[in-house]
Amino acid sequence: xxxxxxxxxxxxxxxxxxxxxxxxxxxxxxxxxxxxxxxxxxxxxxxxxxxxxxxxxxxxxxxxxxxxxxxxxxxxxxxxxxxxxxxxxxxxxxxxxxxxxxxxxxxxxxxxxxxxxxxxxxxxxxxxxxxxxxxxxxxxxxxxxxxxxxxxxxxxxxxxxxxxxxxxxxxxxxxxxxxxxxxxxxxxxxxxxxxxxxxxxxxxxxxxxxxxxxxxxxxxxxxxxxxxxxxxxxxxxxxxxxxxx
Amino acid sequence: xxxxxxxxxxxxxxxxxxxxxxxxxxxxxxxxxxxxxxxxxxxxxxxxxxxxxxxxxxxxxxxxxxxxxxxxxxxxxxxxxxxxxxxxxxxxxxxxxxxxxxxxxxxxxxxxxx
Numbered sequence: 001x002x003x004x005x006x007x008x009x010x011x012x013x014x015x016x017x018x019x020x021x022x023x024x025x026x027x028x029x030x031x032x033x034x035x036x037x038x039x040x041x042x043x044x045x046x047x048x049x050x051x052x053x054x055x056x057x058x059x060x061x062x063x064x065x066x067x068x069x070x071x072x073x074x075x076x077x078x079x080x081x082x083x084x085x086x087x088x089x090x091x092x093x094x095x096x097x098x099x100x101x102x103x104x105x106x107x108x109x110x111x112x113x114x115x116x117x118x119x120x121x122x123x124x125x126x127x128x129x130x131x132x133x134x135x136x137x138x139x140x141x142x143x144x145x146x147x148x149x150x151x152x153x154x155x156x157x158x159x160x161x162x163x164x165x166x167x168x169x170x171x172x173x174x175x176x177x178x179x180x181x182x183x184x185x186x187x188x189x190x191x192x193x194x195x196x197x198x199x200x201x202x203x204x205x206x207x208x209x210x211x212x213x214x215x216x217x218x219x220x221x222x223x224x225x226x227x228x229x230x231x232x233x234x235x236x237x238x239x240x241x242x243x244x245x
Numbered sequence: 246x247x248x249x250x251x252x253x254x255x256x257x258x259x260x261x262x263x264x265x266x267x268x269x270x271x272x273x274x275x276x277x278x279x280x281x282x283x284x285x286x287x288x289x290x291x292x293x294x295x296x297x298x299x300x301x302x303x304x305x306x307x308x309x310x311x312x313x314x315x316x317x318x319x320x321x322x323x324x325x326x327x328x329x330x331x332x333x334x335x336x337x338x339x340x341x342x343x344x345x346x347x348x349x350x351x352x353x354x355x356x357x358x359x
Contacts, residue, residue: 075298136322137298159280167300168279 002240005038005226008218009068010080010154010180010205013042013050017110017130019209024115025053027211032063035215039226043068043080045129046100048093049114049122051086056117064226070154071096073137078154078161080180081144084228092147099135102128137163141176150177150228150235155207157185157193170197178203178235178243183217187245201235201243220244246270246354248312248335251291255339255349257314260321262335270311273354275347279304286310293339293347297321302328312336314350316343 012019013028032040040063042051048069055065067086070078083089103126104112112125133140144151153163153176163170170176178201181190187202203219223230223241234241249266252259259266271289276282277296286292288309294301297319305313312335315321321329321336329336339346 075296165278165280166296167298168283168304169300171298171300 002222002224004220004222004244005064006036006218007039007041007203007221007226007231008032008037008206008208008214009039009041009066009082009152009203009231010043010070011040011208011214012044012070013054014111014113014115015044015047015050015125015129016209017045017104017106017112019044019110020211021111021113022211023209024113024119025050025057025117026119028054028214029057029061029063029065031211031214032058033061037063037215037218039064039066041066041068041080041082043070043082045070046072046096046131046133047112047125047127047129048086048089049125051089053114053116053122055086066226066228069093069096071140072132072161073140074132074134075137075166076132076161077137077163077166079137079140079163079176080150080152080154081140082150082152082228082231083148088148092143092149095143096133096135097127099133100127100129100131101134102131104128104130137167138171148228150232152176152178152180152203154180155182156180156197157182157190170200176200177232180205180207182207186217187219187243191245201237202245203243248291251350251353252337254353255341255346257337257339260315260336260338261326261329262312262333262337265312265333265335268311268335270354273347273350274310275343283308291350293343293350295319295343297325299325299328301325302332302334305334306332310334314339314346316341316346 014023114122274286274290
């Protein structure tokens with residue numbers, strides 16, 4: 001049966017250097033539930049180590065957790081990769097890590113904590129997650145699709161790290177499955193501002209870096225269940241699946 | 246000032262447009278954010294950038310730039326070169342940093358006149 005799911009497909013955890021430390025898995029899941037989300041996609045910058053812990057915290061709750069990552073291409077365009085489970089994302093993670101130069105400097109960029117379901121620090125990621133990979137945008141989109149994931153251009157309305165700020169317009173080539181708008185613009189604002197992108201599905205997400213950000217935006221998706229396959233059908237408006245605008 | 250003079254003075258490597266060096270350079274623009282370049286550069290500018298993505302060709306063509314200079318020895322992506330050929334946009338490579346490249350071009354344009 002088709003039903004509307006309240007989805008936030010872009011939330012960071014304390015693994016992202018720019019996110020607050022209180023974005024640890026248990027608190028994040030509690031907050032998602034408190035604001036009434038049905039699904040959350042965990043998308044840390046170029047990393048995925050906290051996804052499994054968030055998923056464990058959500059076990060037995062109504063919250064569905066998708067495995068995502070916010071990748072920075074060599075053009076410094078941010079995009080989201082979305083998968084059902086973290087195991088499907090691992091080949092992508094390995095490839096991204098291999099092409100992400102530099103080591104993190106906590107004092108300058110912030111700490112990158114891996115925190116388990118009991119609020120204990122498992123360790124710190126030492127890769128320079130705030131940096132950009134050496135990989136071209138097009139190759140990243142292709143790789144995501146090859147692995148069965150969805151590729152969403154992050155916050156296209158932002159003046160930094162968005163496909164429109166970095167590259168001026170949406171490139172021809174392997175298409176994005178959807179484009180994301182910031183909470184400030186939202187889907188409706190995006191439709192008014194970007195009539196030329198009419199053929200794309202739009203989503204809006206919190207892009208939460210702080211616990212209070214969760215709930216400031218979400219996308220209502222009409223689908224059968226929270227899976228990447230169903231989301232893909234909604235992005236393509238297939239068999240009644242759709243993004244509610 | 247023709248493009249050939251600047252190519253010679255800076256020792257730029259020509260990746261596309263050896264036959265287009267008679268183009269007139271009337272100014273310059275430095276930027277890696279294509280949205281910004283589209284908004285603020287002018288016709289006749291020689292555009293200095295680190296961005297090698299194929300969209301730079303569309304932007305240079307749209308804005309009628311005299312050409313593009315890639316800095317720090319960065320080579321254009323393969324599809325960028327293909328597009329450059331199609332759109333007749335000169336692509337030059339400078340081994341200098343963006344700062345030095347822009348400084349030298351600024352000096353040439355202002356001392357010798359545009």
